[in-house]
Structure formats: structure tokens, C-alpha cells
Amino acid sequence: MNRQNPNPQQLRFKLDFNERSDHEPAWLTEAAINTSDVWRYPDRSQLEETLCADMHIPKEALLLTNGGDEGIDMLFKYSTISHIQLLIPQPCFSQYSHNAEIWQNDCHFISVDANQPLAINQAKLTKNMKARQWLVITRPNNPTGEFMAQSDLMGLIIKAQKKQTRVFIDEAYIEFAEPEHDNLFSARDYVAMGNVVVLRTFSKAFGLAGARVGYLLGAPTLINRFRRLAPPFNVSTTSLQLAAQAWHNRAQLLAYTRHIAANRRCLTERLSRYGMKVFPSQGNFVLFNTNTVLKTLLFQVLKRQGILIKTALNDLPDAVRITVPFQLEPLLTALAEIFEPQRLAFDMDGVLIDTTDSYDQCIIKTVYQLSQVTVQQQDIKTLRSAGGYNNDWDLTLALLRERDYQGELQEVIDIFQRFYLGTETQAGLIEQERTLILTSLIKLISQHKTLKTAVVTGRPRSEAQLGLKKLNWQPHDVISADDVSQQKPDPEGLLKLSHQGDSQKGGFWFIGDTVDDMQAGRAAGYVCVGIGADKHLLMQAGADVVLDNVNQLESLL
Missing domain, CATH: 1.10.150 (DNA polymerase; domain 1)
Structure with a gap:
């Protein structure tokens, strides 16, 4: 059994920014860039006309942008110059709250309903609509993945038309949505509505986040207002060429997005089985709430496995967001190490007993x-x-x-x-000596059907047994100073335990209170849980998370 930690530089799943990080589009392997005209300023009109023709909309109904972010930035610029309020429901994509801070324009953020803390508050949106205003809807929403039903969206658009409110719909993740076929509006539908501008991007499903290409589509009169705000050469020649090839090969998207949707369902089911409250998502990501300690453990253990996730989300202190990868198994294996530990090994002194x-x-x-x-x-x-x-x-x-x-x-x-x-x-x-671990925690871990326990201590075996007698507990294994040739920080004692198990069936955890404990656990490839007040020191030594006392371990199990 090989319990060596993977090198993050060799195995890296970047699942924190919703990029297409682990499955390059097939067409990209044969993509060609013509460098003969790079001396010229770029001309986006040809690609704009191609997109319009393929979507059966007027050529004035679409504007290419430098990624989706430029489209959002132009909305804020438009709002600021024209003194028009933006009506934005929370939770929202961080770029909207960031731009509000930068532009200092008139933004009205609509808070969530306390009974549905992660859902867009449609009733409050309707109540706050007014003339000469832009309503912003992200569908699927980021960071939650919420997909507003077509009837709800159409209802808001109609109400906005009656109040002379315009609607900006951010569809950066629309390719990943799996609604019924009649739940998606076509580009022609949006253009015909007259009061709607839609943002789309080549960054997500198309896999061109580094090229920075997006577009706005809508009624020509509205798009022309954004066109006046756009720099004339906002998308580079090479990016235009890549986007054109991506669009030409757009038929390849369906197999990829279906695969991501299937993985999204699988990941949602697995996290739900672990007791996580997963918000229904139609994006290429899932979001769930947990406690602060488990969130830290998730981030650290996955990072050590070369997997990056998002744990810092605006106004969502308990939330974790994970981009759904094409290759799901490495993520599921890493999650099992956290949520399905097969072995808990404890140091004794300072963890189980106060010495x-x-x-x-x-x-x-x-x-x-x-x-x-x-x-x-x-x-x-x-x-x-x-x-x-x-x-x-x-x-x-x-x-x-x-x-x-x-x-x-x-x-x-x-x-x-x-x-x-x-x-x-x-x-x-x-x-x-007095005991530190509560009887209730000993009972919890002792009665677990699959979890085995151990004590790995620097005490001689006779004194380890005296400690266990005081605790009135007999774990499955005891590794004492008499059982090893090298003491911690050498991992010998912990490796004796891991050789008895199967790393594919769940994680091995070590709970200790010293630098030596954490270094031994890290060398053995264990999940390391530190105990004590000196959190910085223990984290530096290799702890994945640090608890104030051993009884907080229950919050992780």
C-alpha cells in the first residue's frame, strides 16, 4: 500500500474558479493560430457576424467582450454614467459586489429570505423594481448554482417591461444547465424581448478562460449603448481566432457538459450521503454549507492532495464551493479520506490525558x-x-x-x-492525571461500525495501559514506546497501523498535540488533527486543522 502524498505540482485539480481545468477540448489539440496579421489591431466584427448568423439574430444584436467580466464592467460603467440604479439579488457573483465597491454607483442589493438563505428572493425583487433601472439575474447563479425556472424568469421580465426596467441576465454557466428543452430561451427570444441583455462567455464550457472572450446579446438599441462603452480593440487577434475555432467546434460541447452534469449528480449524492446540505445546482459546481472546522479540514486535506476548492465566498461564511471535474474519482477518493475515516489514532498525553x-x-x-x-x-x-x-x-x-x-x-x-x-x-x-476526552466521545467512536481506533504514544506499554485504564477504554490497537525502534516524529508507529488497513476504503487520522505528532502524521500520510492553543505552530508542523480540545473532534465525524 502506497500512502505517499501526491505532489500538488504533479496532480493538480484546480476546482476553485469553475474553470475547465482537467479536460482540454478535443479541437484545441489541433488549433492553429495565424500570426501573419498580429501586427494589425484586432477586428472582432467577423466573429460577431458569424455568431449572429448562427444564432439567427441581427448583426447589431451582439458585442464581443474581453471575457464576461468586461460585460459586467460595462454594465457598471453604463449605470454610473447614466445615473441608473442596479438591482442585484444576493447571493451574487463576487464581481458584482467588487464592482459596486469600485464604481461607487447606485446599487441596491436584495437580501435573501431567511427561510431560503441561498435562493434569489423573487418577491422582494419584484417589489423593488422601478423605471430606469437594471435588474441583474445570474442563471445558473454563482455561487449557488440556482437555476431560475423559465416561468419565473419570464414573469420577472414581463413585470420589468411594465415598469420600464431593463434586465441583465448573466448566463456564464448556461451550457451546464439540464432543464427541460422548453426551459431555455433562444438568442432570438432574448433579442425580441426588447428590454433584455444577456451575457455569455467562452471561459467556462468552451474552456478558454485564459483567452478572455465573452459576448453580450440583446435588442440592437441596447447593445449599441454597450458598444459605445467598449474599447475598439478589446479582444486580441489570437483570442478571436481561438474563439472562432471553439465556436466552429461547439458541437463537441454537449458530450462534455453532459459528463459534467452526470458528475455533478454523483458528487451531490456523495456529499449528501456524508450529511452535507448541498444546494441544487445547474452550474459546473456544487455548493454546500458546513462548519468552520470542517471547512478548514476540507481545504487543507484537498490542497495536500493537489486539489484546490473555494472556501472564501462573499457573505457565505459556512459555504464551500467545488468545481465539478471531468475526472471525478480523485476528488471522491480525497473526500473519502475526510468523510470516511477508517482509523483514528490518538496520541495520549495532552490529548486524552492531562499530564x-x-x-x-x-x-x-x-x-x-x-x-x-x-x-x-x-x-x-x-x-x-x-x-x-x-x-x-x-x-x-x-x-x-x-x-x-x-x-x-x-x-x-x-x-x-x-x-x-x-x-x-x-x-x-x-x-x-485527569482525563481530557469525554466518555460520550469514546462511546461514539467505539460504537462506530467501521471505524477502528488506536493510541500511538511515547509512553512505555505498561504506562500506556495505566492511562487506558484511567480512561476506561480499550482501543483496537496500542503502539507504545516498547513497540517501535524510533519515536515520533519518526512515523514508524503510525506506519505500523496503516499497513494493517486499506487506504482505498477511507482515511487514516492522527490526533496529537505536539510538533512531533504532526510531523509524524504528515510523514505517514495521515490526516493530521492538532490539539491545543498554539494553532500556528501546529499548522506549520503539518496539521490540517487544529482544535482547542479533543472533544471538538465530534464536529468532524
């Missing part, structure tokens, strides 16, 4: 007895944070060496153990 008043006090007392110097808790913490001291005997010796102790490790061990286990006349500091 501040036992092992740490043994360190302090042993150092004092052998050097007559009192070390502080911070001295212990500093050395542990540096890594390489998973065994407290070694840490004690290191503190003593800093204080000119010349003795042997065995002397340190003997004194340390007397303090810890006690003598016939004096109770050991082991009696001061």
Missing part, C-alpha cells in the same frame, strides 16, 4: 534534584515546540544538559519514574 501535574511535574522535580535549578513550565513548552522530544525522559535530559548535567540517561529515568509511579511510602504524580 501537566504528572509528567511535567516529574520533569521539573527531576531537573531540580539533579541540578538544583528550577525549570518553568515555559521551558518545557519551548523545548517540546522545537520538536524531537516526544519522550519526556529525553526532554528532561536535554534540560539538564543545558544546565551542565554530566550524568547518564538511566539516572534521569530512575528518578523520573520514582516521582511518576511513586514509592511504598509516597504516592506517585500519576495520581494527579
Whole structure:
């Protein structure tokens, strides 16, 4: 079983910006660029005429733009120059909120209905329509994927006509929609409406995000107003050539978009099975809500697998958006590592049991007895944070060496153990230990049908068993200091566990509280969950997520 982490540079699925990142269009492999006229300023008119002819609309009814973003930018420019309000429902594509900040124009953002927090609030849109206004509708919506029904969209357009409101429909993802055949308006339909401008792009389904080509279509009188705002040479010669070849081969789109739609259904079903609330999508992406901790874990683990997802979404703090890839299996395998762990391995001290008043006090007392110097808790913490001291005997010796102790490790061990286990006349500091993990969490993970548990600790086996007796818990496996030749941060103990499992059936997790724990977990290819207040240090050491205490683990299971 190979549990080596894939190199993000070798296996990279860019699923954060809804690009066609893992399946190049077939025609593109044979695409040709004519460089003989690159010295000329570009002329977009030929491609515009081709698109218009193929869509059976007047040649004045379409304007090529520098990607869809330029079309949005021109809408804001038009609004600002003409002092016209934009009516924009939330949640919305971030470019709209970004442009509102930049242009400082009159934008009225319509909030969602509390009962449907991710859906466009159509009732409120209708109520706020007025003359000399542009209503903005994104269909399918980004970031949610919501696809407004044709009857609802037509209802808004008719109401807008009655109120002399114009409608800007962003259809950047329209090729991925799977509605009934009568749920899509044709370009001719939109042009005939008179008060509608539609944005479309070559960036998404066509796979030309880097070429920056989009277009606006609508009634010629409206398109001409945008044409006056567009730079004369806004789309490059090479981009025009690529877009022309893409359009010529547009018949290839159907197989691709059907495949993405099938993968979207599969991904939605899988996430729903994991308990995620997935919003119905007709885009090339899915969006779901989760908690902050799980969102961090998703981002970090997938990033480590070379998969980028979107977790920073405007006004949606609990949302995650994932572009649906053509090759779905690597994503599903990575998600299984997070949502279907087959093995939870715990460090003991500082995770399951608080040893501040036992092992740490043994360190302090042993150092004092052998050097007559009192070390502080911070001295212990500093050395542990540096890594390489998973065994407290070694840490004690290191503190003593800093204080000119010349003795042997065995002397340190003997004194340390007397303090810890006690003598016939004096109770050991082991009696001061208290449990950190709740009985309810132990019960949850113990009763899981497929999940196996383990403790991987730097304690000797006898002391590990004393700790488990205190917890009243017997995991499936215990890997102690007596079972390995090398202590953490060496991954030997964790690799013993992973060799017993099947990495294709789910993930291996390690929950620890030190730099050594995280480094061992990372080297073994585990999902690493840090425990403790020093989140930055643990994340630097390799943690995928850091919890305040082990009982927060329940929020991830």
C-alpha cells in the first residue's frame, strides 16, 4: 500500500474558479493560430457576424467582450454614467459586489429570505423594481448554482417591461444547465424581448478562460449603448481566432457538459450521503454549507492532495464551493479520506490525558534534584515546540544538559519514574492525571461500525495501559514506546497501523498535540488533527486543522 502524498505540482485539480481545468477540448489539440496579421489591431466584427448568423439574430444584436467580466464592467460603467440604479439579488457573483465597491454607483442589493438563505428572493425583487433601472439575474447563479425556472424568469421580465426596467441576465454557466428543452430561451427570444441583455462567455464550457472572450446579446438599441462603452480593440487577434475555432467546434460541447452534469449528480449524492446540505445546482459546481472546522479540514486535506476548492465566498461564511471535474474519482477518493475515516489514532498525553501535574511535574522535580535549578513550565513548552522530544525522559535530559548535567540517561529515568509511579511510602504524580476526552466521545467512536481506533504514544506499554485504564477504554490497537525502534516524529508507529488497513476504503487520522505528532502524521500520510492553543505552530508542523480540545473532534465525524 502506497500512502505517499501526491505532489500538488504533479496532480493538480484546480476546482476553485469553475474553470475547465482537467479536460482540454478535443479541437484545441489541433488549433492553429495565424500570426501573419498580429501586427494589425484586432477586428472582432467577423466573429460577431458569424455568431449572429448562427444564432439567427441581427448583426447589431451582439458585442464581443474581453471575457464576461468586461460585460459586467460595462454594465457598471453604463449605470454610473447614466445615473441608473442596479438591482442585484444576493447571493451574487463576487464581481458584482467588487464592482459596486469600485464604481461607487447606485446599487441596491436584495437580501435573501431567511427561510431560503441561498435562493434569489423573487418577491422582494419584484417589489423593488422601478423605471430606469437594471435588474441583474445570474442563471445558473454563482455561487449557488440556482437555476431560475423559465416561468419565473419570464414573469420577472414581463413585470420589468411594465415598469420600464431593463434586465441583465448573466448566463456564464448556461451550457451546464439540464432543464427541460422548453426551459431555455433562444438568442432570438432574448433579442425580441426588447428590454433584455444577456451575457455569455467562452471561459467556462468552451474552456478558454485564459483567452478572455465573452459576448453580450440583446435588442440592437441596447447593445449599441454597450458598444459605445467598449474599447475598439478589446479582444486580441489570437483570442478571436481561438474563439472562432471553439465556436466552429461547439458541437463537441454537449458530450462534455453532459459528463459534467452526470458528475455533478454523483458528487451531490456523495456529499449528501456524508450529511452535507448541498444546494441544487445547474452550474459546473456544487455548493454546500458546513462548519468552520470542517471547512478548514476540507481545504487543507484537498490542497495536500493537489486539489484546490473555494472556501472564501462573499457573505457565505459556512459555504464551500467545488468545481465539478471531468475526472471525478480523485476528488471522491480525497473526500473519502475526510468523510470516511477508517482509523483514528490518538496520541495520549495532552490529548486524552492531562499530564501537566504528572509528567511535567516529574520533569521539573527531576531537573531540580539533579541540578538544583528550577525549570518553568515555559521551558518545557519551548523545548517540546522545537520538536524531537516526544519522550519526556529525553526532554528532561536535554534540560539538564543545558544546565551542565554530566550524568547518564538511566539516572534521569530512575528518578523520573520514582516521582511518576511513586514509592511504598509516597504516592506517585500519576495520581494527579485527569482525563481530557469525554466518555460520550469514546462511546461514539467505539460504537462506530467501521471505524477502528488506536493510541500511538511515547509512553512505555505498561504506562500506556495505566492511562487506558484511567480512561476506561480499550482501543483496537496500542503502539507504545516498547513497540517501535524510533519515536515520533519518526512515523514508524503510525506506519505500523496503516499497513494493517486499506487506504482505498477511507482515511487514516492522527490526533496529537505536539510538533512531533504532526510531523509524524504528515510523514505517514495521515490526516493530521492538532490539539491545543498554539494553532500556528501546529499548522506549520503539518496539521490540517487544529482544535482547542479533543472533544471538538465530534464536529468532524
